[in-house]
Amino acid sequence: MSEEAKxxxxxxxxxxxxxxxxxxxxxxxxxxxxxSVACLYCGTVLxxxxxxxxxxxxxxxxxxxxxxPLGTRGTLFGVEWEVVxxxxxSGAGATWQEYLLFNPYAGYRWLVGDEGAWHFGTMLTxxxxxxxxxxxxxxxxxxxxxxxxxxxxxxxxxxxxxWRVRSGDVVEAASFAASGQTLSCEWNDTETQWTQxxxxxxxxxxxxxxxxxxxxxxxxxxxxxxxARFWSLPFADRDDLVPMFGIGVIGVLxxxxxxxxxxxxxxxxxxxxxxxxxxxxxHGQYGPLTISRPSQMVTVGLAMQTFTNKWIDVDLALxxxxxxxxxxxxxxxxxxxxxxxxxxxEEGSHGATVEFADVPRGTYDLTIQAQGHSWHSGTQAxxxxxxxxxxxxxxxxxxxxxxxxxxxxxxxxxxxxAEKGGVDWALFWTVAGLILVLPIxxxxxxxxxxxxx
Amino acid sequence: MGELLCPQCGAPVPVRSAAMPYAVCGHCQSVLRRTDGETVxxxxxxxxxxxxxxxxELGTRGTTPDGLSFVVAGRVRWGWGDGAWNEWLLSMPGGNLAWxxxxxxxxxWLAERADLLSHPLIAAFAQGxxxxxxxxxEVDGRSYKxxxxxxxxxxxxxxxLPFPTPRDWAIDSIDFRESNGGALSVxxxxxxxxxxxxxxxxxxALKPRGLRMIEGWTLPEALR
Numbered sequence: 183m184s185e186e187a188k189x190x191x192x193x194x195x196x197x198x199x200x201x202x203x204x205x206x207x208x209x210x211x212x213x214x215x216x217x218s219v220a221c222l223y224c225g226t227v228l229x230x231x232x233x234x235x236x237x238x239x240x241x242x243x244x245x246x247x248x249x250x251p252l253g254t255r256g257t258l259f260g261v262e263w264e265v266v267x268x269x270x271x272s273g274a275g276a277t278w279q280e281y282l283l284f285n286p287y288a289g290y291r292w293l294v295g296d297e298g299a300w301h302f303g304t305m306l307t308x309x310x311x312x313x314x315x316x317x318x319x320x321x322x323x324x325x326x327x328x329x330x331x332x333x334x335x336x337x338x339x340x341x342x343x344x345w346r347v348r349s350g351d352v353v354e355a356a357s358f359a360a361s362g363q364t365l366s367c368e369w370n371d372t373e374t375q376w377t378q379x380x381x382x383x384x385x386x387x388x389x390x391x392x393x394x395x396x397x398x399x400x401x402x403x404x405x406x407x408x409x410a411r412f413w414s415l416p417f418a419d420r421d422d423l424v425p426m427f428g429i430g431v432i433g434v435l436x437x438x439x440x441x442x443x444x445x446x447x448x449x450x451x452x453x454x455x456x457x458x459x460x461x462x463x464x465h466g467q468y469g470p471l472t473i474s475r476p477s478q479m480v481t482v483g484l485a486m487q488t489f490t491n492k493w494i495d496v497d498l499a500l501x502x503x504x505x506x507x508x509x510x511x512x513x514x515x516x517x518x519x520x521x522x523x524x525x526x527x528e529e530g531s532h533g534a535t536v537e538f539a540d541v542p543r544g545t546y547d548l549t550i551q552a553q554g555h556s557w558h559s560g561t562q563a564x565x566x567x568x569x570x571x572x573x574x575x576x577x578x579x580x581x582x583x584x585x586x587x588x589x590x591x592x593x594x595x596x597x598x599x600a601e602k603g604g605v606d607w608a609l610f611w612t613v614a615g616l617i618l619v620l621p622i623x624x625x626x627x628x629x630x631x632x633x634x635x
Numbered sequence: 636m637g638e639l640l641c642p643q644c645g646a647p648v649p650v651r652s653a654a655m656p657y658a659v660c661g662h663c664q665s666v667l668r669r670t671d672g673e674t675v676x677x678x679x680x681x682x683x684x685x686x687x688x689x690x691x692e693l694g695t696r697g698t699t700p701d702g703l704s705f706v707v708a709g710r711v712r713w714g715w716g717d718g719a720w721n722e723w724l725l726s727m728p729g730g731n732l733a734w735x736x737x738x739x740x741x742x743x744w745l746a747e748r749a750d751l752l753s754h755p756l757i758a759a760f761a762q763g764x765x766x767x768x769x770x771x772x773e774v775d776g777r778s779y780k781x782x783x784x785x786x787x788x789x790x791x792x793x794x795x796l797p798f799p800t801p802r803d804w805a806i807d808s809i810d811f812r813e814s815n816g817g818a819l820s821v822x823x824x825x826x827x828x829x830x831x832x833x834x835x836x837x838x839x840a841l842k843p844r845g846l847r848m849i850e851g852w853t854l855p856e857a858l859r
Binding site: 197211212213214215217231232233260261262284285286287288289290305307308309310311344345346372373374 | 685686687688689690714716717718719721739740741768782783812814815816835838846849852853854855856857858
């Protein structure tokens with residue numbers, strides 16, 4: 183390679199190849215690590231481990247449109263990641279997406295998306311040990327096998343990978359869970375790979391990987407022309423604002439009364455329990471809750487003692503005493519805070535409301551299972567593991583750095599109340615919004631026109 | 636840091652580890668042998684290293700897990716059928732050496748352990764026996780299992796090195812892993828066998844300074 187070529191490569195920070203199948207130019211982001219590339223234009227899988235580019239599998243297909251396009255960058259856990267590869271995989275009747283993330287200073291991570299649920303995957307270099315048939319031990323904790331092992335098939339591939347990827351690849355896989363964390367194990371004849379999966383809130387993923395100007399934008403006001411035309415209709419000038427609001431408010435009140443009556447009311451359950459963070463699962467059973475109508479709504483409100491950088495997985499079930507039929511629901515209460523280059527941030531809340539929509543007549547017990555998990559993002563002020571504020575050294579961080587001692591168990595109080603009925607507030611606000619949109623719109627328009635006197 | 640002049644092209648060749656008998660001229664890729672610290676002989680030419688986005692470069696400094704300072708003095712790059720990896724030579728005060736293996740975005744801290752060559756499996760490997768996947772070697776009470784068996788060739792080298800890096804240099808390389816992140820690397824070439832023991836390590840744990848600047852990327856905060 184000439185000095186000039188070398189210099190220009192070093193400057194651009196990338197190696198470019200030409201797809202022998204379609205002639206498209208593909209920039210290699212992780213030069214030196216990348217072994218195979220699925221062409222962005224035609225899907226042909228290329229071997230780029232050596233100077234000469236070879237075709238592994240030729241395709242001439244319309245390539246998939248990705249939710250997160252390759253090349254998108256986003257920041258998670260204080261590190262900027264570029265999406266360099268994408269796999270569509272399926273197993274046990276489900277299909278999901280796995281995005282390969284890369285940062286030259288931090289290596290590879292995975293972003294796994296399965297029907298709106300997202301996980302951040304870190305390949306483990308310290309591997310769990312099987313201590314029983316269905317129990318793996320990792321960093322001093324036991325992880326239970328979740329389901330029987332399944333076969334995972336890679337359906338489609340796009341982008342660049344540090345191994346020789348191709349669609350049709352098959353691995354065996356099993357996942358192990360403990361207090362909300364998942365360890366996934368994949369193996370074939372020659373290799374076993376463990377990956378730690380941490381749940382991500384969809385909004386975190388969206389905030390990180392939605393490029394500015396893409397995706398749904400905040401609703402803009404309708405354009406002036408349309409607005410002006412609409413409000414130039416004859417009724418717009420009449421002095422009808424007070425009657426419009428009056429009728430609207432009456433309509434809203436009426437719907438509230440009707441919905442409250444339909445919802446029914448009656449005895450509920452109120453209790454408190456304690457949830458361990460990074461400890462065992464809290465189990466509880468409370469009752470009875472009697473539904474005397476053919477079908478009714480049950481609302482469970484949950485309120486946690488204040489915490490931050492933790493998430494609480496709550497599984498709820500209403501179990502009918504005679505039939506033992508169970509209706510399940512779940513929620514995650516999460517709250518995070520920290521600071522980054524944009525300053526201090528905070529997200530999540532300390533409470534949640536869970537609604538069981540159509541609970542048939544019967545006598546029920548409410549069962550609660552809750553598990554608390556701390557998020558060692560490293561940006562929290564007080565790190566119980568004493569590893570300082572260094573995100574690369576946080577205990578069980580996505581960085582996989584070990585610390586000597588396990589953090590102490592925190593116990594949080596969780597209060598909850600289960601009430602029969604409960605107004606379907608989403609429906610109520612929709613109705614209220616629909617009723618009031620017209621008078622409010624008129625009011626705002628006239629305000630903007632200075633026509634209110 | 637001393638400096639030599641390349642007898643082939645006249646370019647200055649920095650000396651980052653004076654204990655190393657070999658150096659690769661960064662300008663013309665001549666492989667140089669140093670004798671008496673003064674005389675420099677050109678003994679061949681190394682392949683120029685293909686571009687990669689490794690965060691390390693010659694001259695990067697850091698702190699070892701034992702708290703010693705080190706400087707990256709050299710690098711060897713190996714290629715095999717399905718990829719390539721880097722082995723960075725770390726030079727510490729007092730002439731001590733360690734290696735930092737870099738593959739798939741992960742790092743292994745490794746130090747040579749000549750005493751392991753007497754292990755029956757490694758001794759048999761030195762005699763030409765295979766060391767198959769799944770072989771287990773116990774070292775200091777820990778079990779290391781062979782997870783990767785590769786035949787590799789040297790793709791080139793740079794900086795100061797304990798050996799020359801000819802283009803046709805082929806090795807058998809066996810990687811062992813241990814459940815706590817321990818790593819053992821056994822390599823065989825026609826001259827013999829060498830063994831390196833260590834563990835996986837995060838780049839940040841080495842407190843690196845002078846990492847390579849890669850265009851389009853900024854250093855994560857933890858590495859600044």
